[in-house]
Amino acid sequence: MVFVYLILAFFTDPQFALLVAVGGGATNLLYNRVYKKTKETSKKITSGGHTFQGMLIQKVAFYKYLKATGFIKTYELRLREAVDYIVKSNKKIGFYNALLVAAREPMVIFVVVVVIIVQVNVFSQQLGVIILSLLFFYRSLNSLVMMQTQWNGFLNLSGSLENMTAFMKELQSQKESNGVVPFEKFEDSICLDNVGFSYGNKMVLTEIDLTIKKNKAYAFVGESGSGKSTLVNLIAGLMPVSTGSITVDGLDLEEVEKLSFKKRIGYIAQEPVIFSDTIFNNVTQWSEPTPENQKRFWKALEQAAIADFVLSLPEKENANLGSAGILISGGQKQRLSIARELFKDIDILIMDEATSALDSETEKIIQENIEKLKGRYTLLIVAHRLSTIKSADEVILLNHGQIENRGAFSDLIRRSDSFQKMVQLQEI
Incomplete structure (x- = not known):
């Protein structure tokens, strides 16, 4: 979708298309920063989830000891802290997702308006050609920004993905070697x-x-x-x-x-x-x-x-x-x-x-x-x-x-x- 509309926009008005492309590319500076923050937060959520699940399993396994010694209340506080950490990290990811969705339309309109002003006032370009190119480019930019938002949604799970990838590599490196000679009976x-x-x-x-x-x-x-x-x-x-x-x-x-x-x-x-x-x-x-x-x-x-x-x-x-x-x-x-x-x-x-x-x-x-x-x-x-x-x-x-x-x-x-x-x- 992005590729098709970009080609049409360049055929209509190459100069306008080039300016909008530069402006659209500049928005990636903001997106890249959000991507980085999202990946960091996703790792924190994965780490916090492991901690919480491990503590929960231990609470069940050692319940009798915790109950008998009165340590159960202290342990419950640690569980609450683990939950709070996960909630806080999830709120951050929610904020980054909301930021991308909310900023999408205003950013596209801002880039287009700035380019139109430059084209009309600086390069004396005709408005009709600009509007035709704009229709193509707006569709292209919208699809591009939507793709960026979806990519950030994927990065929400990047922490889990990296964790599983590392785990699979570790399993592979520690894989048990298996011989081929069947063992019938211990003889000697x-x-x-x-x-x-x-x-x-x-x-x-x-x-x-x-x-x-x-x-x-x-x-x-x-x-x-x-x-x-x-x-x-x-x-x-x-x-x-x-x-x-x-x-x-x-x-x-x-x-x-x-x-x-x-x-x-x-x-x-x-x-x-x-x-x-x-x-x-x-x-x-x-x-x-x-x-x-x-x-x-x-x-x-x-x-x-x-x-x-x-x-x-x-x-x-x-x-x-x-x-x-x-x-x-x-x-x-x-x-x-x-x-x-x-x-x-x-x-x-x-x-x-x-x-x-x-x-x-x-x-x-x-x-x-x-x-x-x-x-x-x-x-x-x-x-x-x-x-x-x-x-x-x-x-x-x-x-x-x-x-x-x-x-x-x-x-x-x-x-x-x-x-x-x-x-x-x-x-x-």
């Missing part, structure tokens, strides 16, 4: 050769050399921050190593098809994962309730020491656990998450502080059942409670991201002063 060993791992510039693990044999039980112990959980996460293929290599049955883990490998792994974390569904679906991961699956389901519950609790419920295995398992205790959540992994057909069972949320009696029962699994699974156990790893085939003591010592529980007590001190502190 996992070998870590000079493995190192870092978060940014911070080294978490260095020079880890370790061989994990099939159907043996390995316990990883050490002070908080020593790298225990990071090490088992590397073995599970959750993160790539920074240096060195991990091989599974002689094949580099980077070459293994990740999903097929992870399906052979059971993972029990300190924070239990409970879905808003029935007990049966939580444990079996939505398997069909066939007689065989029912049998495996109840066996897994017995091994996790929670079968009696499920039987005591009116709906038994069909009882719904509510959002994130809100209807059961922390210990019961953990036992169900343990039962889920025992139900699966796996080769490697990782237990990352899996029994830390349980009372001593339940922990003892589960520990006895886990010991029965020795020889059937490759067990990787991360534990602070040293009583849970006494029967492990090998205990690996980590210190500042390195293997300080290793051996059977009884041997390690004799050979390692730091391990002996840990055992004494826990009165084992």
